[in-house]
Amino acid sequence: MSPKLTDYKVIMFDVYGTLIDWETAIARALEPTLAGTPLASRDAALTAYCSVERDLQTRYPTMLYSEVLARVYAELEARAHNKLTPAEPSGTTAASVETSTGTVTSGTTVGSSASASEPPDAHTAFGQSIGSWAPFPDTIPALVTLSKHFKLTVLSNVDRASFAHTQHALEGPPDAPRFRFSAIYTAEDAGAYKPDPRAREYALRRVEAELGVPREQVLVVAASVAHDIQPSREVGLGTAWISRKGTQIGWDEAEGSKATFRFDTLGEMADAVEKETSGA
Incomplete structure (x- = not known):
């Protein structure tokens, strides 16, 4: 049955x-920095966004999503305009993660975007834009x-x-x-x-x-x-x-x-x- x-x-x-x-919100937010670049189209922007986001989430599983978003914006801006890739996050420490078999050390806890290495306002604004989607x-x-x-x-x-x-x-x-x-x-x-x-x-x-x-x-x-x-x-x-x-x-x-x-x-x-x- x-x-x-x-x-x-x-x-x-x-x-x-x-x-x-979220796809409409992301594409619109990236338009200003990606306009006139190889990543300007909606498809190209979303494909690149997804790739960078997935990489960051895999490498830094305990990074707050607002920080992930800010760093995705910075990375895409760098790629689109042939700039240096943003530096790796600072202030990392090991983090404990609960699993079905107990507690293990996994991933990285990253310093917040309010630290001394805080990205430019455009990056931070993108990271904090989730509530407007x-x-x-x-x-x-x-x-x-x-x-x-x-x-x-x-x-x-x-x-x-x-x-x-x-x-x-x-x-x-x-x-x-x-x-x-x-x-x-x-x-x-x-x-x-x-x-x-x-x-x-x-x-x-x-x-x-x-x-x-x-x-x-x-x-x-x-x-x-x-x-x-x-x-x-x-x-x-x-x-x-x-x-x-x-x-x-x-x-x-x-x-x-x-x-x-x-x-x-x-x-x-x-x-x-x-x-x-x-x-x-």
Whole structure:
């Protein structure tokens, strides 16, 4: 028998790319520094962005995402204008990361962007711009609908302070929220960035401990195949690929098509849940 969406009790969302239109925000923010260079087109800018971001997240798994963004901007500016690559982060120390088998030393903790080596204002502004990235038009109505049927959780490659702005934009004001996320987990909490499996394992352990829901009843909902759908499917999790038209970062048609469910938008997924629950 084919699985149903309502077989699951918890949705674990990717946020940026799935709920938030980050590609448009990133491309627009990079336009001023990349104009007139080989990286000026949207496709070239996003491809380069993704490559630099992935490299930084792999090398520095405990670097705050706002700092990652600032350094991505600096690196792309250097590449586009044939400048020297920015210096490696200073003030690094070993960091302890919780894993399913105990605590290990992993990655690097990097000094904040407020240090003596703080990048120029344009870099810092890009790093702090996450809260201004807009939701897709269907996101909020879909989340309101889905919150009636599932516990909604987040596993995002971001830091807590940056996500707080997005959380407010999605949930609405604290005194009159549209809905509430049941749990929020970030790369800062996990000490690792997706697709590193430690990030997902951290969130799954927390969901079981805090919400009482085993992994078999967790549905991963994401636009990025590379960050979320493929690695989640490979460890046996249910997946719903939100294959938004025009998406570039993390897109993989062949692997995405192997997801448990596929929808063009989150709104389409919410409609499918309503149809299931109504018995239509």
